[in-house]
Amino acid sequence: MRSLAFLVFAALIAAASPAQAANEFGSKDEAVAMVKRVEAQFKKDGAEATFKAVSDKGVASYHDRDLYPFIYDMTGKCVAHGARPALIGKNLIDLKDQDGKFLIREMVDIAKGSGSGWIAYKWPNPITNKIEDKLSYVEKMGNYFVGVGVYKQ
Amino acid sequence: MEAFAVSRARVSGLKAFWGPRSLFGIFQNLPINLKAFAASAVLLICLLALGANAYMTSTKSADGLRVLSYQLEPKQQAISSLNDGVVATHMKIFRYVSWASNGVNDELLKGLYREIEGDLTGLTRRIEVLSRRSDLSADERTMMQSLLARWQKCMSQAKDTLDVGQTDAAMATMMLGQTDDSFKAVDADLQKMGTTTTEAANAVRAGLYADAEATKNLIILGTALGFVISGFVTLLVGASIVGPIKSITDVMQQLSAGKTDVEIGHRDRTDEIGKMVQAIDVFRRNMIEIRAMEQATHLAEQNRTAERTVAMEELAAEFEKSVQHIAKELTAAVSAMHGNAEAMSQIAAETRDKSQSTANIVVDTLTNVDSVANAAEELAKSIEQLATQTHHARTLTDKTVAESTDASANVQELLDAVSQIVPITGLIQAIAQQTNLLALNATIEAARAGVSGKGFAVVAAEVKSLAQQTAKATEEINHKIAAVNASCSAVVGIMERVIGAIVRLGEGTVEMANAVGQQASATQEISRNAQQAADGSRLVARNVAELDGKTRDNDAASGQALEDAKRLLDQAAILQQQVDHFLRHVRAA
Numbered sequence: 001m002r003s004l005a006f007l008v009f010a011a012l013i014a015a016a017s018p019a020q021a022a023n024e025f026g027s028k029d030e031a032v033a034m035v036k037r038v039e040a041q042f043k044k045d046g047a048e049a050t051f052k053a054v055s056d057k058g059v060a061s062y063h064d065r066d067l068y069p070f071i072y073d074m075t076g077k078c079v080a081h082g083a084r085p086a087l088i089g090k091n092l093i094d095l096k097d098q099d100g101k102f103l104i105r106e107m108v109d110i111a112k113g114s115g116s117g118w119i120a121y122k123w124p125n126p127i128t129n130k131i132e133d134k135l136s137y138v139e140k141m142g143n144y145f146v147g148v149g150v151y152k153q
Numbered sequence: 154m155e156a157f158a159v160s161r162a163r164v165s166g167l168k169a170f171w172g173p174r175s176l177f178g179i180f181q182n183l184p185i186n187l188k189a190f191a192a193s194a195v196l197l198i199c200l201l202a203l204g205a206n207a208y209m210t211s212t213k214s215a216d217g218l219r220v221l222s223y224q225l226e227p228k229q230q231a232i233s234s235l236n237d238g239v240v241a242t243h244m245k246i247f248r249y250v251s252w253a254s255n256g257v258n259d260e261l262l263k264g265l266y267r268e269i270e271g272d273l274t275g276l277t278r279r280i281e282v283l284s285r286r287s288d289l290s291a292d293e294r295t296m297m298q299s300l301l302a303r304w305q306k307c308m309s310q311a312k313d314t315l316d317v318g319q320t321d322a323a324m325a326t327m328m329l330g331q332t333d334d335s336f337k338a339v340d341a342d343l344q345k346m347g348t349t350t351t352e353a354a355n356a357v358r359a360g361l362y363a364d365a366e367a368t369k370n371l372i373i374l375g376t377a378l379g380f381v382i383s384g385f386v387t388l389l390v391g392a393s394i395v396g397p398i399k400s401i402t403d404v405m406q407q408l409s410a411g412k413t414d415v416e417i418g419h420r421d422r423t424d425e426i427g428k429m430v431q432a433i434d435v436f437r438r439n440m441i442e443i444r445a446m447e448q449a450t451h452l453a454e455q456n457r458t459a460e461r462t463v464a465m466e467e468l469a470a471e472f473e474k475s476v477q478h479i480a481k482e483l484t485a486a487v488s489a490m491h492g493n494a495e496a497m498s499q500i501a502a503e504t505r506d507k508s509q510s511t512a513n514i515v516v517d518t519l520t521n522v523d524s525v526a527n528a529a530e531e532l533a534k535s536i537e538q539l540a541t542q543t544h545h546a547r548t549l550t551d552k553t554v555a556e557s558t559d560a561s562a563n564v565q566e567l568l569d570a571v572s573q574i575v576p577i578t579g580l581i582q583a584i585a586q587q588t589n590l591l592a593l594n595a596t597i598e599a600a601r602a603g604v605s606g607k608g609f610a611v612v613a614a615e616v617k618s619l620a621q622q623t624a625k626a627t628e629e630i631n632h633k634i635a636a637v638n639a640s641c642s643a644v645v646g647i648m649e650r651v652i653g654a655i656v657r658l659g660e661g662t663v664e665m666a667n668a669v670g671q672q673a674s675a676t677q678e679i680s681r682n683a684q685q686a687a688d689g690s691r692l693v694a695r696n697v698a699e700l701d702g703k704t705r706d707n708d709a710a711s712g713q714a715l716e717d718a719k720r721l722l723d724q725a726a727i728l729q730q731q732v733d734h735f736l737r738h739v740r741a742a
Binding site: 058082085086087090091092094095096097098100124129130131 | 309310313316317319320321325327328330331334335593
């Protein structure tokens, strides 16, 4: 309990602090915060602008180290991707990770279910370009859901 | 007891089969042409049944084979090759992602990308072609619809993977999982379809095999059944034709050998055998009748021969009787003739004597008349003497007349007797002719009899010559009789004239006597009359002399006739002997 409280505390501090280079990899809190930012823009600028911004690697607020957002519609079609633009427009509802997990389906299930939640799966790290364990936070956003994940070290 | 019951049951069963009202009995009475074709008909029915079955099975097999060859197997092949194509494309996608991950140059990658794209297009077309096949079942159609949908998804995922692979090999690798699944699903569908098709094909094959087996068994069964039934029918036909024909042949042989009391079986049958048997029975009855008729004819022939013998016997007896009668009559006639001839001869002798005396008397008269003429002068004186003389002359004349009349009557009798001979000689002649004919017939019969008739032939020849001799003698008699007849006629004529003259003389004498008594002057007359009387007397004398000659001739002729009659009598006796002899021979024959 103590360590969890410490972690939450530390995250709050990190988020509040502008010193981003404090860690090599992004944290869960940072991931959730990025989700919130996307939702904020989604609400503010609408879907198109948000998707464009998310997919644009030049937008710093959505591209922080290994953190990036991804947006799918409820059919599993990728509409915006912060790291892998090749996926945009592809339906990945049947996509499986190396363990055979239908990660997109599970994400759709979370979005349609509780509306937000964490999901663990394997995904290529954009920095190392290797498939690593990832823990992502996804949340429903209109007819879509948006997610940002952290790579477990 | 039980065994007895069983054997009785078996016997009654056999009767039900072999009896006249049984199945075999009915079959036996069928026409022979039906029987002849019965075995063939059974075989034909079996053949037709087998043929119909073979036709139906073949049609079914052809349908099955057609389905197999033109539907199921091509479909199977199409599915199989499609599966191969899908697997190959799947492999190529793997290769593509692998190449992309290992940084193969863009051209190679793009080349493979185009190849895979082409493959995908080709596979899509082939799947569409397969789904459009007309021989798909409803299930298969549904399956194809699902496959097509799966394929669309699979293809889009594959394309996504390829697209991603162009720039993001790691992600493409990540995406291989879903592509794999899609391909696996398509593969599974294709496998399922292939299995379904294979199962269908196997079902068809199993059906074909089962049909072939069934047909084979049916052919074996049908052939065996046809063989057994037709064999049985042939045996039945044989039993109902061959056996009876053999027995009929025996019967016919016996009949042809002349045995008519043969027993003919199968009479109650109504088929050709029965008709044949009935016809043979008719032959047999005809044979019996013909035999009876022959016997009757033979008997009648015998009777007729006997009758003919009796008739011959009677005829011979009658002939004998008539011949004997004729011979008797002939003998009697000849005897009568003989008597007549004798009488005639006697009469002729008497006539001769009488005519002699007449001649003498006539001469006396002539002398007397001469004396009258000479003694005309003495007439007166001797009137009394004359008267006495005249009276005497008259008496004499009367006597002469009477005698002459008697002679004439005798001659007439002779003439009658002679004329009676004529029919007898005719009869003799007829007998001689008949005898001649009989002798001729006897000769012919003798010649027929051969050696045994030789003696008889000699007799017949003798009879014949006798008959001829008889005929000749009879003819001679006839000639003689004609001569006698002529002589007698002449005698009769002369006698009549003599009688006339004597009568007239008598009358003249009476007148003279009267005149003597009355007139002397009548002496001249008397003289003249006497002269006339003398003339007449001379004529009478001449005639009497002539009569005498004729009478002598007559006498001779009578003698001849007598002789002939004697000979005729002898010959008649001989003839009777010969006829007896002939009849003995005829009866002996």
